[in-house]
Structure formats: structure tokens, C-alpha cells
Amino acid sequence: MFDSSALLRQRFAALRSSAELFSLRHVKQSHQSLSVRRNVVEPPFFSQDEGAMLTARVKGVEAYAATADLSQAGLQRALERAEALARTIAAHSLLDLSGQPAPSGRHDHLSPNFDQPLPSLADCLELLATESASVPKDSRLVDWQASLGISLVEQTYLNSAGAELRHAQRFLFPGLGVTASDGQDSQSRSLGRENFGQQGGFEVIERCGLVGAARRIADETLQLLLAPNTPSGPRDLLLMPDQMMLQIHESIGHPLEMDRILGDERNYAGTSFVKASDFGHLQYGSRLLNVTFDPTLGEELASYSFDDDGTPASKQFLIRDGLLLRPLGGALSQYRSGLDGVANSRACGWNRAPIDRMANLNIEPGDQSLAQLIGGIEQGILMRTNRSWSIDDARNKFQFGCEWGQLIENGELKGVVKNPNYRGISAQFWGNLAAVGDRSTFQVLGTPNCGKGEPNQVVRVGHASPACVFRQIDVFGGDA
């Protein structure tokens, strides 16, 4: 761990620059993807990536140069390119950062159980092969796959103000998916995959529930193939955590990103229905809604001590009792807007610059068990596991779909329905939040695939949530 630190420190100290502030962010990442599909081991895939971004501030204007040439000369060239570019754009620059303080301090952050050895590659493949082989033989089961992704990331941030911030993290992404088809229709069920990932060791696979799950997932897939379509019309909607995470992500997370509100993302990811003047005033949801930016849950995907611009991270309420309090805005956005934010300036790697991103964005638990949530619904539907997502560029009009639906009548779970979809408007939807599950319904989830930014970036984000009930939501099914 941090094998490169001494050399980086030495080379950084030897850099020559006329910039008033410069920094180096070195990122070293490795990844392995293992998969067994239809009982056949897919070719294992490994990756190794290492490089650095040099950023220079010249007369209040910043620019960067990213390079994989980590020699002294290579780093010096990159720094000089960043300085030259800062001078080139000076006459055209939107921002004057002369007054923005430089981060400082020295700190190391590690994932939980970072040093715990993981099972060998052969053992991992055996685990996946066992799950794959547990899928029953049924001609309608046409595709299935058990997979495991493991990523290691080490980052060192150094700047000319003396900061040295390092983190070493390990992420695991277990997954299982089954597809059934009758020739006309097809239905899929999954566990983990895009809806689950955590920091840590082997315990992440245990928490995912991958081992021994294949038979149940296959059975649920066949149930869906035989199930009727979801009925259309307004119903109470019980969202389980593996759909809540998507709901939080799209209709709370993205609209609260300060760079969207400041207009940076209007050409690509979009803008926001939230205005800067709404913070401290807008009733975003019902009084049951409590949303936190929480980098302190060790296993959650975006737990860290400092963000990629060097800002110390701490838990903050973004929405308390339904009232909007603060945006997802890092140090630069806070400097630009004058609003208090959080430490969420993040980059996907050494070749992309940090921007405002979601990190861990959670809903705090309420006081009702799952049985109480179901018992409080007269006519409703339970939905779990996201499969489809679409929302407008201001993050207001949305339509989401799930893999699994189950009707609720008079406080009891009833039959399974396929193609469960629902639509709504963010600004109204959260006002319909009628019940929040307690800690027994709370799950720490996350996704490796949040895309945003120009140039584009994909980052890992964490979402932890209890199950939640929303009153009178427009639900509907598929075509056949």
C-alpha cells in the first residue's frame, strides 16, 4: 500500500513552477472481473491503470494536464503544460480563484478490512461456478450469469501548500442475473450487479447474499414470466431499498448537484429544477424525509475522509424534516455560490478533473417495520430492483421500472406482477412520502455506474435507504 508515496513526494518536491498554487493527484487502480455465464467460465479480465493529474493556478486561473509519464521530466512537462494552458485561457476564463483557499493537512484513509486477504482467483471462480450450476434445468431459463468485480484504488494528493492526503480503497461488486423467455416475452431477475457494491473484504459477498441465491432468483424469474402485467392507475407504492437507491439518486442526488444549478452541466447531464435560492426554504418532501450526505459508513461505496480536491468530509443533512438545507457542492461550488456544501468534488481517475458528484447519499431510517409498512396499505404495490430509469434534464419528470412487483391489498402482500413501472414528478413525489421503514429495512447499497461531466466520467456512488411508502403514485405495466 502507498508504495509510490516516497518517490512521488520526492518528485513533487523537485517540481519547478511559477504558479501560485499547484497540485498533483496520483491514482493507481487495478481491477479484476470474473464471470461464469451459463456454466461456462468467461475469460477473466484484469486491468492496471496509473497516472497523475497536475493542476496549476496562475493569476487565479486554473488548468490541468494529465499524464501517465510519472518520471521527473514527465511530471515537470505536465505541470508546464497546465501552466501554459492556464495562461492561454486567462482572457476567457469564467472563474477567478485567487481568493479560494488551498487545502492542507495530512491524512490517510483505508477501506474497512483493506488488508484482509480475499479468496484466491480459483476459489472465487468456484464460488461463481457453484451458483451458476444451481440454476435449475428449465428450457425457459435461457441466460444466467454469476459475477464478481474487485477494484483496488490508491490515490495520493499533494499540493504546494503542503497537503498530503492519501486513500486506499477496495471495492467488491458481486452479482447474479437470470433471464427467462417463452419466445415472445422475457423477464429477468438479479441480485447485486449494478444495484450493489461495497468497500471491504469477503464480508461484502456475504452481505450481498450471493451464495446460495441462484435457485431463488431463477424461481422468481419464472414466476415473472407467468405473471400478469402490472395494472394501471394510482396506487400506494412501497419501494424496497434496491429501488429506493435509484429514486434517491435520480430525483434527489442529481438535482442537488451544485454544478448543475450553476449551469456547468446544461449541455450534457442537465440542469436542475432546484434553484440556489431554494436552500433553507424549499419543502422538498414530507416531514418524514431526512436525507444525509454520509461519508462515515465505512462499507458504503463513497466513504472517504477527504474528497479529490482535498476537502475534509463529514456527515451533513441535505434535507431535514423535508426542508432543503444544503446542496451537493464541493469547495469550488461553495466558493462560487456562497452556499455551504459538502466534500463531494470527485474524479473517476487520474485523467479526469474533479467535479461535483454524488457520493454517499442516504435516507435516514424511520420507525416502521416492513410488516407495518405493508399493513398500512389498502391498495398498493411493492416494487423491488431497478431495471429502467429515465428522468428529464431538470431532474423532475421521471419514469422508473423494476424487475419485481407484488400487489398489496388490504394490508397484505398478494400476487406477483411483471413489468412494474411508475412515473411522477420529483417536486411532488417526495411530498407523497407517507411512511419510512425502520433500521430493519435499511440497506447499504450503491452503484459503480454514475455518469456525468464533460469530458464524461463514471464514478461509484453509495445509497443507503430503508423501504418507503408513497401515496397514490401512477403505476403501470408493459405491453404484453
Place this chain on the structure above:
Amino acid sequence: MSATPQQRFEDLAGALRDARQADEQFTLGYSAEHSQFIRFNHARVRQAGEVTQASAHLRLIRDGRQAEQHFTLGNDPQLDRQRLHDALAQLRQTLPLLPVDPYLRLDESPWQSHDLQAQPLPDCAEALSLIEREAGDLDLVGIYAAGPICRGFASSFGAFGWHQANSFNFDWSLFHANGQAVKANYAGQTWDADALVARLRQAREQLDFLGRPAITLKPGSYRAYLAPAAMDEIAGMLCWGGFSAQALATGNSSLQRLYNGDASLSPLVSFDEQVSGSLSPPFSDEGSPRRDLRLIHEGRAQARLVSARSAAEFELQANGADSHESPCALSLAAGHLPSTQILERLGTGLYISNLWYLNYSDLPAARMTGLTRFATFWVEDGRIQAPVGTMRFDDSLYSLLGSQLEDLTSERELILSTSTYGQRSTGSSHLPGALVKALTLTL
């Protein structure tokens, strides 16, 4: 004088050939770019940087087993060779742990391909000055991305491919004070300042229409014209496994009913994978020469995209598809509607410039949902009346490009991908606009 990217790749491939053991085979892919990225907000530079990156993708094969490693390359040939040897060592350790791969199939032909397009790129300061001069008074937001892109491939069977092109992609939106916006793009390989100025002025003129008070439509069914950029979003959805041999064989394709023969599209609809003449390298990531393929002919399914692995698994013929079996240069044949007659033929309905954030609401039924975005207008009697607030549609492809398709435009647009996830994309599409009798709006 430092080595060229091609010389670096050849050096790496040579080192791999030297290190190869008698019973081993390999494929080696290479990807590199030097990119300038300049973001704009309010017609000023919000963020600027340069990225120099290169990487190799090694696949090692022995005794019917295979494993792959992707690794970053620096600027030091000795260090890069060391990384290659490290990758080789890890793969050699891995292969004995694997069972024989029943779907391992290799292209063993010693094909050769060389494609070098080195048109000069504009100077960064010159481009900035031009943009500021022409748009400094506008609320412009977007990104300018430019620089050389390289792709290489070599195999132990003697195949060798090299593709290098300079390109630029300036993608921007102009915002009216009322929040409405128009999107535009200037991309290609030969920079022409006059062409950029013309595009900027055209977008500026469209802003005038956006100043009118926006109207809100009720959910329902509407006549609509989908401009090529909007069609690109629909075509993009079909690239999510629609034509993939694996997805079609396993119930995961949105076009499975079309390929089963249980459904058809309008006879106006003919889709091709048109690699020749596109910006994509003429070889796949698996190391096979790409081929032009007719995917849909007059509404009926034709070829599917078959990777070497799918060919083995589903007993098909591989046809040069990438490993993920997605088109890289999708082309939709032109129709008969002259662009000058679009408003007249639309009559009363929606003129939709762009769509946004599409996804499937029922994948086997090819039913998709998404939203209008940028410059959507309400048209009456062939005249633009007012911009329309964001609306959601939810409709089946078999309706939009099937029973409800009235015509396609006789002119098409070449749309170069603006994607920069991981690296700048070389993908493109070539599409007409579509006039549809009914588009279902739901929210």
C-alpha cells in the same frame, strides 16, 4: 526525436512476439489519444485541461484457455515493456486455473490495415478567440474536445492494424434567458472556421423562436417530426444489445420479435452497420476486419452482429463485430421527405430537435420512454408557433418506426459521437429525420 505512437505500438508488439512461448497465442490491442478538453459556461471557459493517455489490451491464449489484461502505458519504452511482461506473467499464472473455454474462437488470418489521417487541428487560442467573438454575448455552454486518436491491433497470427486520426468535436448549447435552449455541434477532421461561424449563427437564429412563451401539452397522441439528433437517441437504444447475437439468443434484445419474424417495421426502415467511410477503425476490438452489414432491410431483420465468441456459442458465422456486439457506425437509409418540406408535411404537431435519457419500459416489446430536450416546438399549419415544455413519451419502436412512420427525410446527418467515457469515441451514426403519425406523450 521521440517515437511516434505507431512506433511505440510496434515496439510493444515486437517485445510480445519475442516473449511469446511456442504454445501461446496472443492478441494485442492499443488505444491512445492526446486530448484538449475545454468546457464552457456562459460563453467563458469553465474548466480546461490536456490529457495524454495510452493503453494496451493483451489477450493470452494457451491450451484452449484465455484471459485478458488491460494496462496503461507511459512514455518510457523500457517501463512499458516491463508492464507488458508483468501482464504476461499474471495471465500465465491465471490460465492454468481455468477450465478449457468451449467458446474460444480466434481470427487467425494475417490481415493488414493501415489508416492515417493527419489533418491539422486548430490552435487552441485561435479556437477560443473565434468562439468568444461569435458567441461572447450568448449564454453558451458545452465542450471543445480535440486531438489525435490512435487504435492499433496485432496478433500472433500476423494480423496488424493501425488507425490514427486527428479530430475535433465542439458540442454546445445556447440558452435563452427563459431557460429554453438550442443544441448544436461542429465536429470532424478538417477544421473550417467559416463552417463553425455558420453553425453558431444558425443556432443563434433559432434562439429567436425560443423566446416566445412556451406552451404545455397534455398527455396524448401527437403527430411529430423527430430530427436526426432525436433519431440518434432512438438508434442509440437499439445499440443496447438490439442487434447482438448473444442478446437475441438469450431474450435480452429489444428486437427479438423482429428477428424471430413475429413483428416488422415499416418498409421504409433499412438499417446498416456502415463501417466503410466512418471514423471508426476498420478492425474490431477482437481483431477482425469489420464488415458493412445490412441489419434490417425494408422493415425485416437481416444480419445480426456476431462476435467470435457468440459464433462459437450459438453456431453462427462471426462477422467482424466488437466483443460487445454493438454497432459502431449505424446508418438508417434515407426516405423521400425533402428537408424543406418538413414543416409543411408535419402540418400540426410537434417538431422535436432532440430526445433525452431514453430507456425501455418493456424491452421485449421494444417499448421505450424518454423526454424532449432542446428546441421542441409546437407547429400549426406548417408554421412554428411556440416552444414546448419538456414532455415524456412512452411508445413502441414497432409503432414509431412501424405502423405510425409516415416518411423519412431524403437528407441525412452524419452524427459523430461526443462520448468521452474513458476515451474519446470514434463512433458515429448517419440518420434521417422521421415524420410519425402518432407519438404517445404520457407526462
